[in-house]
Amino acid sequence: MTVTIKDAEIREHLRERSVATLRRRTYISGVMTALCWLAITFAAVPLVAVIYQLLRRGIPVIVKSGFFTTLPQQPTIFDANNTGGVSNALVGSLAVIVYAALFAVPIGVLMGVYLAESTSKFASLLRIITATMVGAPSILMGLFAFEVVVQQMHVGFSIIAGSFGLAVLVLPVLATATEIAIRNVPSTYREAGLALGAKPSTTSLKIVLPAASTGIVSGIILALSRAVGETAPILLVIGGAYAIAWHPNQAASALPFQMFQDVQSNYPSLQNETWGIALVLVGAVFIISFAARLWAARKKKVQR
Amino acid sequence: MTSNTSTDLRQAAEGHRPSAASRGVYEYVVLSAAGLFAIISLYFVGSIVWQALPAIRHQGLYLLTGTSWVSGGATPALSKFGGLSMITGTIETSLIAIVIAVVVGTGTSLAINLLLPSWMRTIAATTVELLAAIPSVVYGVWGMLVLAPLVISTVGPFLNSLPGGNAVFGTVVAGQSLLLAGFVLAIMVLPTYVAISREVIGAVPHELIEASLSLGATRWQTIWKTILPTGRVGLLGAGALALGRALGETVAVVLVIGQVNQLNFRPLQPGVTLASWIASQWGEAIGSDQMNALFALGALLMAASLGVSFISTRLVSRQRSLVNR
Amino acid sequence: MTSVSGITDPQFEDPRLLPAAMSLRDVSVAFHGRVAVRDVTFDVPANRVTALIGPSGSGKTTLLRSLNRLHDLTKGASVSGTILLGDTDIYQGGIPTTVLRSRIGMVFQRPNPFPTMTIYENAVAGLRFNGVKKKSVLDAAAESALTSADLWDSVKQRLNAHAATLSGGEQQRLCIARALAVEPEVLLMDEPTSALDPISTKRIEELMVELKKRVTIVIVTHNMQQAARVSDLTAFLLMGEDRAGEQIEVSPTLKLFSAPEDQRTLDYIQGRFG
Known part of the structure; x- marks a missing residue:
């Protein structure tokens, strides 16, 4: 220059x-x-x-009377507004999420504990797998549930197949939430436990996990409340029954599933009914997540 | 405890460092949960690929390049399963979604971080999070019953009235279209993008912003030349994460895209995506060779979204380590 | 030259008698109504180094940042009183902040070169912000500024290397060059050596004395020796009873460190508090 x-x-x-x-x-x-x-x-x-x-x-x-308590009806040309209610879908949704939780919560939380505490190579590999699985399309969980539960386990189209799909979907979310909650516990807690002579496992169980419990529980609630609204994982496997069903091996309906079916029908009355189901779903998710946040925030304050 | 506590404590702590020997039931329980998830993940990938194999064997490259989807019924040799329309439809809708989401989302994150007063930041952030809490089927219903009529009555005719509007956008027939699907997807992936980009922009050191301003840069020059370049890796990661979401979204797309197996490239035309085709064909496909073809589309979707998801997490963590250096 | 009590050096000039580059009149800064600095009044002599010293919490940095309106970024911050740059009131005079900040440059505590830019791009960043596009001007300005910042010889072979490849001291000198390239009238330096090693610190101190020819400098420092070494005029601030910083004494540096007028200044420079 x-x-x-x-x-x-x-x-x-x-x-x-x-x-x-x-x-x-x-x-x-x-x-x-x-x-x-x-x-x-x-x-x-x-x-x-x-x-x-x-x-x-x-x-x-x-x-509308009977919306929550009666079974759905098929509108006819004589009574185009005869849509019935969503009692079966309501029960089905509850059953699906409960069975999914029974499977996913223990494994997800324990795995989250492992991710938070382990420094091994396997843990860092698992962290990558978890982050990648969080982004996996939910329709694939449906295909997976079909292959595993419907075909290989010969259960057929059923609540439990839907639960399995949802469980696989929320597992990595639960694990991540647990990992973060545990990592947010100040390291001094753990050090204090170890310093008092407690074994690492005792320290984790008696000190770290209780301290992280608020975060873990609210993480579980948030993940499950969102899972209730998921359609794709259950769409392919739940069967879609017009009767109340809660046994794991029975085919059933679910709120998002019924929305998806109804909105595609040719009856405006059935299409219109989806707004009611949507309101129930969104209202439930909002109220539950808001309550969980509020509860977590209060707990935090009390602990301080 | 005696007065000599601190040394006692330290010795006690050192005596109980986790080691292989001290592994108890607890460690094994935790490890086996983690192992179980690893097995599930592998089995997940494996079983989808396994079910896709028959279709890959019979259809070969036609799966990627063919455009007709015909089941041979009892004579599988007549089956033709081409996935090109689904592939292009997925790419088109995802691109529309990602362009809208990145532009609107970056603007939103900038506004949240730099323009809003601090008390409104939490409100704005919660609002965006609420968007993520709405189930995708609800967006689908909204798009189908509220937005699709709008496309027919207003948006479509407007786009067609522009010079060359028919050639570029296609003539509006039904509201359900690639454009509407892309738009609904954009709304759905926006919270994902904003969550990350807000963090990325918020983590740009304040000293850099001040340095830029104290050289006489305007607010926009500071954003464009300092903030966005500093956060570009993370923003790219956020975009990739949102792209992964858009690729695999199913039920909302089924309701707003029109579900027509055609190779369409104009936004106002209907189309189909990999995920939406799987969902809509499933009922008639079960048990036949068509099911394997749907699994093959699923395998393709899995490869794309897991790849994108993997890349995005790498990018986001690289940005975090860049900034925290 | 008027004599100043306590100074016998015949070469001594009183910087307070020189033309002022900036004037502060009753300057107060408050955050959300809480006063952080109160009623500061003094003139910044042109082409001299003015040091702001005082214990932490005395509002030195707060005051400095009011001089190029950086507090505009902070929600709830308010600056009252009058600050003149030449004849222009920088708050009420209608001068756009972008123009103001290109006339009053700033160097920060920690070296903060733009990490995504090369050394060259950093040096000319301010010119580009101000609309300069001509390559010949950019090149000339880069060389001039880097030379003034005592960095040209060590970086001229690697102008396209990233700024992060420089050492901490070099990065800070790059930041000085970046500020100088915009040809400011005043350069504000906020504890510019606090993150640097002693050798880099010494180089920057020598640089400051050199730069006086080119620019007026206002430096905040927690290091009294540094103030004594580099500055011509020193303003001593102290936190008052309501925790707001107040101006205790503004004197020629030689005098402030040898025969301060205020007992509190004497206490401070003798290390009795702060």
Whole structure:
């Protein structure tokens, strides 16, 4: 680099450019800042729009007598509004999630403990597998559940097959939530336990896990409440029965499953009923996750 | 405890360092849970690939390049299962979704971190999280019953009225289309993108922002030249994570894409994706060679999304280590 | 030259009598209504080094950051009083902050070169922000600024290397070059050597004395020896009873460290608190 330009010239050119471009720079900055505001507004619109529709179209559906307590009916040309209720789907959803939880919660939590405490090569490999599985498409859990439960175990289309699909879906989520909750426990707790002469396992069970329990429990609740709304993992395997069923080997319906079926029917009354189911699902998820957060926040305060 | 506590404690602590010898029931229980998950994960990949193999053997490359999907029924030799429309449909809808989500999501994250007063930040962040808590079937129903009519009545005619609108976007026939599917997907993956990008942008050292401003940069110059470049790896990871979500989304797409097995490239035309085709064909496919073909589409989807997911987690953790250096 | 009590050096000039680059009049800074610095009034002499010293919590950095309106970024921060750059009121005078900040540069506590940019890009970043595109000007400015920051000879062979490849001291000098390239009238330095080793610190101190020809410097330092070594004028701040920083004494450095007017200054420089 050979310098032929003097400092004074640089200064003059700089001042000139700075003034010449100031208006444009300020203008662009203002426009882009406005666009950022627009983006955040745009991001909030769907939430507001969906909730508005849920309330407007869903409330009339769920206040209909027998919505929660009767079985669905097929509308006919004589009675196009005869849609019945969702009692079977309600029971089915509860059954599916309970069986899924029985399988996924113990394994997920124990695995999370392992991920949080182990420094082995296997643990770091497992961490990568877990992070990758969290991103796996949920429809694949349906295919997997079909292959394992319906075909190989000869159970057939059933609640338990749906539960298996959901369980595989939430396992990595539960493990991650547990791992984070345990890692958030100050290391001094563990050190204090060890210093008092307790074995590592005793320290984990008696000190670390209780301290992390709030985080673990709220993680479980959040993951399961979201799993209730999942359609794809159960879609291929649950069977879709029009009767109340809760036995693991029975075919059943579930709330998101029934929504998916009803909205594709040709009867406007059945399509409209999906707003009621949607309101129930979203309301439940919101209330449960809000309550879980509130509870976790309060617990935290009490502990301090 | 005696007065000599601190040394006692240290000795006690050192005496109980976890070692192979001190492994008890607890360690084995925890380890076996982890092992079980590893086995499930392997079995997951294995069984989908296993069920896909017959279709791969019979259809070969036609699975990737063919466009007709015909079951031979009792004579499997007549079956033709081509997945090209599903592949292109998946790519098209995901691209639309990711472009919208990245633009809107980056703007949202910038606004949350730099523009909103601090008390509103938590509210905004919670709002975006709530978006993620809404089940995908609800978005599907909303898209089908509320947005699709809007596409027919307003959005479609508007796009068609633009110069060259028919050639670029295709003529609007039904509301359900690649564009609507991409749009609904964008809303669905937005929370994923914002969650990560908000963290990435928030982690850009404040000193860099101040350095930029104190050189006379405007707010946008600071964002464009300092904040976004510093966070680019993490933002890329966030985009990849959102892409992974968009690739595999099923029920919402079934309801808003039109489910037509056609090789379409114009946004207002209907289409189909890998996941939505699996869901919609499943009922008639069970037990036949078509089922194996659907498993093959599933295997393809799995390879794509696990790959993307793996890359995205690597990118995000690389960004974290870059910033915390 | 008027004589200053306690100084016998015939070469001594009183920096307070020199033309002012900046003037502070009753400057107060508050965060959410809580006053952090109260009623500071003094002139910053042009082409001299002015040091702000005082114990932690005395508001040195807070005051410094009000001089280029960096507090504008902090929600709830308010600056009152008058700060003049030349004749321009920097808060009320209608000068855009972008222009103001290109006239008043800043160097921070920790070296903060832009990590995604090369050495060259860092050096010319400010010019580019200000709309300079001409390659010849950018090249000349980079060389001039890097030379002034005593960095040119060691980096001229690797201008396209990333800034992170430099040592801490070199990074800080790159930051000084980056600020100088915009040709500011005033350079604010916020404890610029606190993250550096003694040798790098010494180089930057020598640099500051050199840079006086080019720019007016205001430096915050917790290191009294540093203030004594590099500055011409020293302002001593102390936390008052309501925890707000107050100006105790502004004197020529030689005088402040040899014959301070205020007992509290004497206590501080003798290490009785802070």
